Amino acid sequence: MGWKITVFDERTAYARTYDFPGCQIIKHPCPRVSSDLLNTLDAAFVMSHNLQIDAKTLATLQPLSIAYISLLGTQYIVVTKCLN
Secondary structure, three states, X not given: OOOOOEEEOOOOOOOOOOOOOOOEEEOOOHHHOOHHXXXXXXXXXXXXXXXXXXXXXXXXXXXXXXOEEEEOOOHHHHHHHHHO
């Protein structure tokens, strides 16, 4: 499909290059990533399965002009933790 995929994960034990061949890997918290880079995104799939990281990431992405933002996780996390 010709997609360019960038994986952002501030946790050093995750998002290893051998797990995501052909992808650009950025190992910084989303709020520290250059806004120039973030503004090039067409879509974002947020799925660290860590509520604090996902919340920071969503807060960073929300004001940008990204056509599609998705939060992936268990129903328990999304409904119970986010809505309470």
